Amino acid sequence: MKWLPPNGALHGIRFDHLLRWNLDAIFWLFVVSQILIVLAMLLAARRRRSSPAARPPQPQSFPAFLLTSVLPLLAITALYIAMLVTSHHLWAVSREQAGARNAVRVEVTGVQFAWYFRYPGDDRVYGKLVPKLVNAPAGNPLGLDPNDPHSRDDIVSPILILPAGRPVDLRLRSQDVIHGFFIPGMRLKQDAIPGMIGHLQFTPEVPGVYPILCTQVCGLGHGRMQAELRVVTESRFRSWLASRERMALATAADDEPSPAPVESRP
Amino acid sequence: MNAPRAQPAAPSRGFLGRRIFTTDHRALAILYLLLGLAAVIVGTLLSLVIRIHRVWPTVPFPLYGILRPEDYLAVVTMHGTLMVFFVLTVVPQSAFPNLVLPAQIGTDRMAFPRLNAAAFWLTLASFCVLVAAFFVPQGAPISGWTSYPPLSAIAATGPGQGAGMDCWLFAIGLFCIAAVASSANFLATILARRGPGMSFGRLPLTVWSWLTSSALTVIAFSTLFAAAAMLFADRHCGTSFFIPASEVISGIARTGGGGSPLLWLHLFWFFGHPEVYISILPGMGLASALLANFTRRPVLGYRVMVVATLTIGFLGLGVWGHHMFVSGMNPYAGTAFGLTTIAIAVPSSAEVLTWLAMLFRGRMRFTTPMLFTLGFISFFIAGGLTGPILAQPALDAYLHNTFFVVAHFHLVMAMAGVFSLFAGIYYWYPLLTGRLMNEMLGKAHFWVSLIGAYGTFFPMHFAGLAGEPRHYAQLAGPVESFPSLIPVERGITFAALTLAAAQLIFLFNVFSSARKGVRAGENPWRATTHEWCPGTHPRTRGEPYLYGPNSGDTEDFLPQWELAPPYPSGLKPE
Amino acid sequence: MPATFTRHQAEVEKRDTGYGGKPPVDRRPTGGGGGDDNWDSHSSRNSGPRELLMRYRLAVLSGLAGDFVFFAVLVSAFFVRPTAGHIDAGANFVSDWHPLAIPPILWINTAILLLSSLTIEVARRQLFHEIDVMEEWLGLGRPAVKRAAPWLLATILLGGLFLTGQWIAWQQLSAQGLYFATNPNSHFFFLVTGAHAFHLFLGLFALVFAFVAVFRFKRVEMRQIALDCTSWYWHAMTVFWIFLFILLVCYQ
């Protein structure tokens, strides 16, 4: 599929394949139907020239009716059903089943107009977030509660770094309005809705850099609400995580909980 | 068998009384058409702004300057709203029925003329309020024609979400009331004012479409009205139907809330999907009728078409979730909505196949309305076929809100819809002016529009496959693949300019033919349905669409009407 | 653009001739769905009293269908909302749905509304009472109207009473500090009862209009239509209220 961006996800192979045959099918249906229209026009023009006298309408014979109407309709219906059935499995594995146990867990937060990615750290528990503490300039864009022990080792990053070959469980949330989390290279899209937690599972396979976009109009910066996914090897992922961990703990240690200076409004 | 006709019109009410503050449905039809024309002109200019900005983002617009990102979003929002509501709802669902519906069912007036007129004035008011959004502080809303909350519920989320959004909501509210009122009138007219002999089995297919779409309108627009009322309460009365518990908007934490933004999505699309069928069903009915007329053959499978129309209308109420596959709705619901959506594609395909079959049966005449009908079919197929792809949740998870969707709905709604409007206008123009529109200009208009439209909207599929999202003012950011789309975008813009320029031919034709067009005579298309009946008080004698050499005695068609024998003077027909 | 209508210019000012020469009693069959070969059925098919009534009823019913959807949407929000309890940023499940105790006066109001539905139905039937209608139609006084009027008046009073009752209920709630914007449940309570009360308010106007109409309208069938449509509307409001009330009482 030369139009799609290169695929980097495990399920993307199936996805590309499915999309490919779907597009092929409708493309040929499109071509045939347009040809039929043109053909009808040409035939009519010729008939008009050759026999100016009108013929009385022939009642359509029953076999002809079957052949020209019922059969194509059945065929097309069968095609639609085939499309739906073949793609359903993909939907089921990505959305209707629980994620793998050993999945890398990352929380994605959409904010007007940026994406933030939070790794739960060694304790594998996301720390508590307090909306009132949100203060991006002061380095706390998500409002991590410094008093919560779980939040001390949480890593917040503006880019998403994932190891290749391991299942990932994304937890989607939004701070303000609806955003659309879209990684074209991973064939992945889901809205981040404020007040709701969404989940997305996939397995990145091919190391590389993939853009992350926002696909739900969310305000004037919607078009530049972009981030990056870097798929790296497992070992590089571990070392990155470890270094960020150290950094996170260090900063958490030296600036003691100071109430962030944000206004609040009921 | 010509009945005496044309007593002089009511004297002494003056131009205003007769043409403006009127309850006559044909005068209202003209008013609606003018309103649609105003809206389509604004909407088209906005679409050109969109197209130009996308490829030359730094070129200043005359009188305005360089577009800011929020201006772009405002333009897109207003473009979508104007086109969907004031063009593709007002013209096929209000103007056309006012023009021909009473005549087509063999009667001479609507069931409730005053209600009908009131609906027009409300629609006009709604239009004015909507356009006013451009001129309020901070300008028009930026949240798209779908206005998802919380963006649309909290003024602080962006420019235009204050007064502009209020205008939008208010306009939509007025529009809903008007739409329900006029549909109630159409329903009562179709069900209870049919003329003598006009049984259900003899209703023209356009009337069946209007019956279906009017029923849909009552349901869909009431839903939208309730949703808009709730959104209004959220904005101004401190409620939180759609506002979640805690939010941080421009650095300010808000608590309270606890509502569900998803609820709006459900309500909006429960309106939105029926709405797209409201805008296309009349076109589908018209296509069948015109195919019959211009191939001089009866409609194939009249009953099948009626059943298909009703089925589409009915199923249309149960597919709204296909706009929400990736919104975080329950994934099982996604599967179910995929299924219902495929189900609705089947009756649509049945209609398409019937039209194709009709093309091969008769002796096609390439008049302008016929060409536009062919264009309608072509676009309906081109746009409709991507529907079953979008209907698969797994594939939509990539394609949602990309230009693939934009291509889908512009082909099926914008182009098929607008082409059916053109077909209707070229066809019914003699009813308005007594003249035909110029055929040469009409054909030029058709071919340039056809090529322009495919040139504009076909390449959008590729942009969509490349992942280009909607509502992006510029293709910027870390996405390497997007710059390679610039040539495609540029081509689209040139095609769109051509397409819009072609409409100038149409406008010229409309206005010049009103004076200089060929006189149409009694029944220029030799049609069978009642709107072409030369007399008054017709009686229906049979099915619509009886065409073919055997149908009439001397003509190749058998009109549906039969005129009352002239009565001896002074005797009322009773 | 000279908008010349080439056709149908004749009937711009044509008035509905009305009666079709028959009294508006209930028994007459309607014109039927066409296909009748009788030319003369023409004018009566479109403007006989029965058809006129049907037409008005149809319009009112379509409007009510829309109205029904309107309430259904409000109610759907009611159902979505409590279950839409969300997980807050700290991963705690938060539900701010605080059930609201229904003011007991609502029970009385419900009874009043039911009663008013009954009275308006009696009034409506009086106006369709065949012998009286015949007399009215023949110009022999107004027996049907006379019989209907007290019932209609009773309906107006009961309707007013209901609205007052609702007002008292709101007062009681706000005395407890519960206002429209207080909490999600109070949004719903006030929205739903408010929207319904607004409808009844319009309904009162319609009732008063009908009351005047039955005395003033010259044509018997127009009197019937005025009252008939009002009573359909009124019944619908009663039915809506019953649903809403059950909802408020049982599904908090």
Ligand code: HEA
């Ligand atoms: C009926 C609907 C309709 C129509 C006709 C059009 C017409 C056009 N649209 Fe639009 N469009 C929408 C509905 C429509 N659109 C909607 C709903 C959206 C989404 C908005 C949102 O996301 O919020 C959208 C968004 C949209 C975008 C996406 C913007 C973005 O997301 O970034 C673009 C970009 O190219 C675009 C372009 C165009 C162009 C070039 C035309 C050209 O084809 C214009 C040329 C015009 C014509 C061919 C019409 C001429 C018709 C007449 C003259 C009829 C006259 C007769 C009477 C009224 C009597 N449109």
Ligand code: HEA
């Ligand atoms: C008039 C308007 C109209 C019509 C008729 C349709 C028709 C259909 N639409 Fe479309 N749709 C829109 C207007 C319309 N749509 C709009 C405006 C949006 C976007 C809204 C927004 O987000 O802003 C949208 C979005 C949209 C989506 C959501 C995409 C997304 O946001 O992710 C989906 C998903 O299922 C969908 C599906 C369908 C389907 C299955 C049909 C079917 O009914 C199509 C049926 C037709 C066919 C299937 C063609 C049949 C052809 C043949 C059978 C050819 C035969 C060939 C031979 C004989 C050789 N549409």
Ligand code: CUA
């Ligand atoms: Cu965030 Cu668009």
Ligand SMILES: [Cu+2]
């Ligand atoms: Cu849809």
